[in-house]
Amino acid sequence: MAKTIRACAWRRLERPYTRKSKYRSKSYVRSVPTNKIVKFEMGNTSKEFPYVVSLHSDRDIQIRHNALEAGRKSANKKLEDSLSRNGYKLKICVYPHHILRNNPLASGAGADRMSTGMKMSFGKAVGIAARIMEGQKIIEAYVQEKDIELAKRAMTLARHKFPKGGTIQVVKREIATA
16 A cells, blocks of 8 residues: 655645646546545434534645545544434535645666656646635534534544644524424
8 A cells, every 4th residue: 555645745725737738648637536535424414403513724725535534533433422423413515626646756776767857747646635715614513502512622623633723613503493
């Protein structure tokens, strides 16, 4: 299994370089890595909850799919252990569309004769990431009023999995009664 590159290599937003060629067969990304996020909505998805505790980004960043999955797992585990599956709803609000590419350079004896350089290197697809703007919602948890502190703790656990953290906000929702 290939070693995962550190998150600091991917967290800055840069304009993605897209390969363009006059030959159609060379103008597309050949392989898109699979998304590691298993679910985007967890808990009781049909029930209406009066409060939303959400995690918002502090700055423009990219979050890799494996970091989003780690944050989802830790927040879901905290909520599920305390509230069971019917006491909350957890939702991932971003989707990783951006393909991350890496052009590994050879090292060792004779590497200078094999490497072709880094200028406009396209590289192989190594992962996917969600491009997140400042203030954008990353994860939200719907809970009852008595469970707000627990949801804040779950968002804090998820925040530790992401580069550059974020801010937690609590909003009271208006629930329509039929």
